[in-house]
Amino acid sequence: MATPTHHVLIVGGGFGGLWAARALATVDVRITLVDRQNHHLFQPLLYQVATAGLSAPDIAAPLRHILRRQRNVEVQLAEVTRIDVDARAVVLADDGRIGYDTLVLATGATHAYFGNDDWRTHAPGLKTLDDALYLRRQLLLAFERAEAEPDPAARAAWLSFAIIGGGPTGVEMAGTLAEIARHTLRHEFRHINPADARVRLIEAGPRVLSSFPEALSARARQQLERLGVEVSTGVAVSHIDATGYRLGDQHVAARTVVWAAGVAASPLARSLGAPLDKAGRVQVMPDLCVPGHPEIFVAGDLAAVQHDGRPVPGVAPAAKQMGRHVADTIRARISGESVDAPKAVNAPDAFRYRDYGNLATIGRMAAVVHVGRLQLSGAPAWWFWLLAHVFFLIGFRNRLAVLLDWTWSYWSYQRGARIILGGAGGGEDGHRDPDEQRMSGPSDAGGAP
Amino acid sequence: MATPTHHVLIVGGGFGGLWAARALATVDVRITLVDRQNHHLFQPLLYQVATAGLSAPDIAAPLRHILRRQRNVEVQLAEVTRIDVDARAVVLADDGRIGYDTLVLATGATHAYFGNDDWRTHAPGLKTLDDALYLRRQLLLAFERAEAEPDPAARAAWLSFAIIGGGPTGVEMAGTLAEIARHTLRHEFRHINPADARVRLIEAGPRVLSSFPEALSARARQQLERLGVEVSTGVAVSHIDATGYRLGDQHVAARTVVWAAGVAASPLARSLGAPLDKAGRVQVMPDLCVPGHPEIFVAGDLAAVQHDGRPVPGVAPAAKQMGRHVADTIRARISGESVDAPKAVNAPDAFRYRDYGNLATIGRMAAVVHVGRLQLSGAPAWWFWLLAHVFFLIGFRNRLAVLLDWTWSYWSYQRGARIILGGAGGGEDGHRDPDEQRMSGPSDAGGAP
Numbered sequence: 001m002a003t004p005t006h007h008v009l010i011v012g013g014g015f016g017g018l019w020a021a022r023a024l025a026t027v028d029v030r031i032t033l034v035d036r037q038n039h040h041l042f043q044p045l046l047y048q049v050a051t052a053g054l055s056a057p058d059i060a061a062p063l064r065h066i067l068r069r070q071r072n073v074e075v076q077l078a079e080v081t082r083i084d085v086d087a088r089a090v091v092l093a094d095d096g097r098i099g100y101d102t103l104v105l106a107t108g109a110t111h112a113y114f115g116n117d118d119w120r121t122h123a124p125g126l127k128t129l130d131d132a133l134y135l136r137r138q139l140l141l142a143f144e145r146a147e148a149e150p151d152p153a154a155r156a157a158w159l160s161f162a163i164i165g166g167g168p169t170g171v172e173m174a175g176t177l178a179e180i181a182r183h184t185l186r187h188e189f190r191h192i193n194p195a196d197a198r199v200r201l202i203e204a205g206p207r208v209l210s211s212f213p214e215a216l217s218a219r220a221r222q223q224l225e226r227l228g229v230e231v232s233t234g235v236a237v238s239h240i241d242a243t244g245y246r247l248g249d250q251h252v253a254a255r256t257v258v259w260a261a262g263v264a265a266s267p268l269a270r271s272l273g274a275p276l277d278k279a280g281r282v283q284v285m286p287d288l289c290v291p292g293h294p295e296i297f298v299a300g301d302l303a304a305v306q307h308d309g310r311p312v313p314g315v316a317p318a319a320k321q322m323g324r325h326v327a328d329t330i331r332a333r334i335s336g337e338s339v340d341a342p343k344a345v346n347a348p349d350a351f352r353y354r355d356y357g358n359l360a361t362i363g364r365m366a367a368v369v370h371v372g373r374l375q376l377s378g379a380p381a382w383w384f385w386l387l388a389h390v391f392f393l394i395g396f397r398n399r400l401a402v403l404l405d406w407t408w409s410y411w412s413y414q415r416g417a418r419i420i421l422g423g424a425g426g427g428e429d430g431h432r433d434p435d436e437q438r439m440s441g442p443s444d445a446g447g448a449p
Numbered sequence: 450m451a452t453p454t455h456h457v458l459i460v461g462g463g464f465g466g467l468w469a470a471r472a473l474a475t476v477d478v479r480i481t482l483v484d485r486q487n488h489h490l491f492q493p494l495l496y497q498v499a500t501a502g503l504s505a506p507d508i509a510a511p512l513r514h515i516l517r518r519q520r521n522v523e524v525q526l527a528e529v530t531r532i533d534v535d536a537r538a539v540v541l542a543d544d545g546r547i548g549y550d551t552l553v554l555a556t557g558a559t560h561a562y563f564g565n566d567d568w569r570t571h572a573p574g575l576k577t578l579d580d581a582l583y584l585r586r587q588l589l590l591a592f593e594r595a596e597a598e599p600d601p602a603a604r605a606a607w608l609s610f611a612i613i614g615g616g617p618t619g620v621e622m623a624g625t626l627a628e629i630a631r632h633t634l635r636h637e638f639r640h641i642n643p644a645d646a647r648v649r650l651i652e653a654g655p656r657v658l659s660s661f662p663e664a665l666s667a668r669a670r671q672q673l674e675r676l677g678v679e680v681s682t683g684v685a686v687s688h689i690d691a692t693g694y695r696l697g698d699q700h701v702a703a704r705t706v707v708w709a710a711g712v713a714a715s716p717l718a719r720s721l722g723a724p725l726d727k728a729g730r731v732q733v734m735p736d737l738c739v740p741g742h743p744e745i746f747v748a749g750d751l752a753a754v755q756h757d758g759r760p761v762p763g764v765a766p767a768a769k770q771m772g773r774h775v776a777d778t779i780r781a782r783i784s785g786e787s788v789d790a791p792k793a794v795n796a797p798d799a800f801r802y803r804d805y806g807n808l809a810t811i812g813r814m815a816a817v818v819h820v821g822r823l824q825l826s827g828a829p830a831w832w833f834w835l836l837a838h839v840f841f842l843i844g845f846r847n848r849l850a851v852l853l854d855w856t857w858s859y860w861s862y863q864r865g866a867r868i869i870l871g872g873a874g875g876g877e878d879g880h881r882d883p884d885e886q887r888m889s890g891p892s893d894a895g896g897a898p
Binding site: 077147 | 486487488501504505506507509511513514517518523524525526527578579582589590593596597634636637638639866867868869870
């Protein structure tokens with residue numbers, strides 16, 4: 001069999017890119033999948049790594065390993081910095097280039113600081129494994145610093161935690177952190193009571209989990225408060241620095257602030273020259289290609305797509321569906337057939353989002369689930385969430401390891417990954433050195449979602 | 450009950466320090482355990498983290514958690530930089546001080562570069578979890594770089610690995626690395642065959658595993674060679690840089706060199722003003738106290754002790770025994786009793802090492818065991834090693850997680866932690882930046898063994 005001549009280049013090995021690559025397995029094309037990281041990340045459980053419940057390798061698998069038996073794909077570890085649309089090539093960080101016949105851009109999104117990029121230093125976000133390990137270190141060190149701090153006000157500042165953003169990530173972080181303070185760390189300190197920690201969740205909008213029905217938002221808030229989280233809605237943070245944050249005209253002392261708000265698409269999209277929305281997402285055609293460039297597709301969080309008049313949410317199922325849809329479109333073009341996807345919006349080959357529902361976990365036996373007409377909260381929602389997440393985790397071994405970690409955590413209230421790495425005993429003040437940032441900005445260009 | 454007035458300060462939460470703290474549980478003293486890290490590390494399995502077989506949290510447990518129910522001990526995360534013997538206090542990195550009535554120094558040892566400290570940059574060692582994660586990243590990146598490298602000579606250099614030092618750590622690293630190249634990475638690359646990797650183990654002495662009987666050293670060498678490791682004995686490396694190393698008058702291209710040779714005691718010992726041996730270990734009295742300072746004890750790898758005319762080896766069982774012996778001596782002094790330890794060397798209360806045997810693993814079904822008159826190699830030795838290590842791992846959860854990871858690895862030839870962290874896609878050349886070193890040197894002063 002001759003080597004196929006049509007070259008599909010996929011940038012990003014998240015849900016969008018990886019699912020596109022897999023769906024092209026039987027298509028007569030040559031595929032290159034490029035990512036800055038060597039692994040696919042199961043991002044929905046990233047907060048569990050940040051809160052020491054899971055190990056980093058539990059929620060990630062090497063892209064090479066996932067795709068090892070798919071002989072028409074080659075995985076390349078590299079960072080894409082720019083797209084040369086005219087030459088049909090991407091430019092790499094080391095100035096190398098990779099040409100393409102069809103490009104699938106699936107580099108995802110990161111958090112938006114709404115023009116306050118200096119907040120990033122004091123309020124890190126949670127998008128990569130490195131972010132999660134950094135945050136884990138900060139959270140665990142805060143309790144250590146509090147234990148060593150003789151001054152009551154300074155100690156209270158170390159025990160003051162704020163999470164900005166009441167979406168699923170913010171809610172999960174806040175609930176888990178409250179649980180750690182109240183249960184996991186019990187009996188371990190001699191000078192502080194970890195349960196004195198103040199965990200505050202701040203949402204500028206009127207309610208947490210705004211993508212859920214109002215009744216479930218209210219249930220989520222109740223469950224958070226029962227876990228000990230202070231929930232503040234309808235107020236926005238106006239300043240963040242190393243000492244704390246400003247809410248209205250009040251300064252609140254807090255040594256740990258976590259950012260879980262806003263969406264900023266990967267800056268790589270700018271080099272497409274295509275129309276972007278306010279968050280920097282590419283406003284694609286109904287079939288997910290870039291206007292004027294049928295050879296370039298966008299999948300996942302980077303794509304701004306409408307469905308029934310509402311934007312398709314930036315969640316893993318939507319990214320997977322887009323990846324598969326792009327693959328179907330490519331298959332149809334290569335074979336000369338028409339696409340098998342449902343016809344809608346009067347456009348042939350248009351992407352249609354299938355909404356399977358919405359889940360968010362809050363803490364032990366606390367979650368909310370919205371699937372079709374089904375609305376659950378509390379323990380039933382939590383079991384639903386647990387099974388769904390373990391089932392969708394990639395790889396048999398990861399599933400078993402996660403189940404084991406969770407079973408153990410559940411019965412013991414303990415968390416298996418409470419290890420501070422990276423020179424824990426130094427004299428640093430617990431806030432991130434801007435020079436060691438591995439978060440977004442220009443370096444976020446090519447890569448994982 | 451009044452608070453005890455006698456204050457025992459233990460520096461280092463490795464096997465020596467942690468076992469001393471535990472053995473003092475029922476003694477009427479107040480204990481402070483200080484470590485630079487928040488965790489006790491099961492160092493014998495560190496090479497498994499470096500070779501992606503285990504997650505970092507699998508082999509570590511928070512010191513606070515281990516000691517949470519022992520009410521007479523307080524754990525402090527801090528770095529000790531100096532001992533003020535006259536004032537009976539230790540000085541911390543942040544200029545704080547902790548006084549003591551009795552000091553137990555158990556800060557361990559690191560690798561010695563024999564005066565070639567610049568080699569450290571190109572040939573990192575393996576003593577902490579950070580070292581292991583750094584090395585894992587280097588090993589996995591080497592295969593990625595080779596895959597992307599078109600020039601055959603440059604590619605061969607990326608696939609050339611050298612391990613310096615034929616002790617247990619070197620043998621374990623070499624055997625595991627050969628297995629990864631031959632089995633784990635099979636089918637995953639498109640431009641290289643990982644099995645082409647050259648894994649070389651270099652030992653300056655006449656044989657590998659020199660602490661074992663000669664017959665077992667020979668068996669270990671055979672098993673290594675069967676796994677594909679090139680074993681070179683009786684030759685010393687005379688130079689290491691970013692391109693490779695010099696052996697005799699031959700330069701060998703290698704982008705990854707691992708250092709597993711020599712012993713250098715924690716530099717903290719120097720501030721004691723006590724006699725040190727060539728490796729910097731404290732030449733203690735038979736009861737493990739410092740000459741002229743009965744209030745200062747040294748336990749673990751930092752202590753130079755003789756047993757039956759031979760030095761006690763730097764292994765975990767010896768460190769545990771020393772820790773317990775120090776605790777017994779303190780108990781006897783506090784209660785006015787005599788020590789319960791066997792009397793020997795004509796000195797009362799002298800430490801006596803009980804040698805329970807010697808194990809080293811090499812690879813799948815390959816190990817050597819020497820216990821009393823029993824000498825095993827191959828599969829029986831491997832099973833013996835496996836059970837012994839799982840049994841001695843601290844914590845029920847760690848044991849289960851390790852067993853699961855290993856069972857899975859055994860049947861699948863896969864390794865669960867093949868995740869490159871820390872900006873994998875950058876343009877770095879794969880060698881360690883001296884500025885980001887977290888290894889020994891002055892900063893190694895206080896802390897884990």
